[in-house]
Amino acid sequence: MSEPGIFEIINxxxxxxxxxxxxxxxxxxxxxxxxxxxxPSGENTQPWEFVVVTNREDKKFIQQLYQKFVKLRFYKRHSSLKNSNTPFAKMLNGVIHLAENLHKVPVHLLVCAHRDWPASIPAEKRIGKAPPPYASIYPCIQNILLASRALGLGATLTTIHHMFEVDMHQRFRIPNQVSIVALIPIGYAKFGFGPVERISANKVTHFEKWGSKNLFKANMNKRRIS
Ligand SMILES: Cc1cc2nc3c(=O)[nH]c(=O)nc-3n(C[C@H](O)[C@H](O)[C@H](O)COP(=O)(O)O)c2cc1C
Known part of the structure; x- marks a missing residue:
């Protein structure tokens, strides 16, 4: 079987x-x-470090806290949408299902980043802990999601753990100068992959100046006329 091409993977x-x-x-x-x-990363700092968690007790520890905070954030909205078939309700069903079953997913990948002040924050305003370098860690996270898909593995970017990051640091002995940016459960998908549904690029693209839309449609029409 031939490997899927880059656009099939993205889509x-x-x-x-x-x-x-x-x-x-x-x-x-x-x-x-x-x-x-x-x-890529800013100034090629490569701020990432990973913790691969497969241990049953550690995954249960994460799941219990994760579900507690998903409950606080989503359960009320979910109960009113339970029987709805909208994309939002379906997304919420998935979030709740994952929270209830997270410990059963084979791998919990913690994507960590060394904290660093962005150059735009002057020295006198650098109070407390530096934030993680989000702009430099998210390309790494996206590569992880795409590579997982290419290898036939399902994955999801999750961030709920930020609500109990202190507990995570203690449990996994992660130093304070490092932040856990994402928790990515990885395993084989129960119902397969894609297609990804999003607002089309044509709707969110401006031509030369903000406000001039439909670049792609206009070009397609031109081609048809000639
Ligand atoms: C910054 C960010 C945080 C996210 N956090 C969570 C999360 O905590 N739990 C979860 O189940 N999904 C999370 N997601 C995944 C989104 O729910 C998902 O990308 C969105 O619903 C689109 O779903 P689709 O890619 O299957 O179309 C997150 C995605 C992003 C980009």
Missing amino acids: TTRSIKYFKQDPVPMDLIRKVLDAGTKA
Whole structure:
């Protein structure tokens, strides 16, 4: 079977929230992380470090806290939308399902970043802990999501753990100068991949100046006339 091309991968990398429990070979995780480390970063600082969690008790520890905060944030809205079929309700069903089953997902990947002040914040305003360098870590995260998909693995970018990051730091002995930017559950998808549905690029693209829309449609019409 030939490997999917880059556009097929991009167009089918859904956020997988329903997983099988089949174990994931560590050599695949290694490939995924190799892809993460090929991402660009500001001044090539490569601020990432990873913690790969597969231990049952540690995953249960994460799941219990994760579900507690998903409950606080989403359960009220979810109960009023339970029987609805809108994309938002479906997304919420997935979020709740993942929260209730997170410990069963084979791998919990913690994507960490060394904290660093952005150059735009002057020295006198640098109070407290520096934020993680989001702009430099998110390309790495996206590479991880795409590489997972390319290897037939499902994954989802999650950030709920920021609400209990102190507990995570203690449990996994992560130093204070490092932030856990994303928790990415990785495993085999129960219902397959994509297609990804988004607002079209044509709707959100301006031509030369803000406000002049429909660049792609106009060009397509021109082509048809000639
Ligand atoms: C910054 C960010 C934070 C996210 N946090 C969570 C999360 O905590 N839990 C979760 O289940 N999904 C999370 N997601 C995934 C979104 O729910 C998902 O990308 C969105 O619903 C689109 O779904 P799709 O890619 O399957 O079309 C997050 C995505 C991003 C970009």
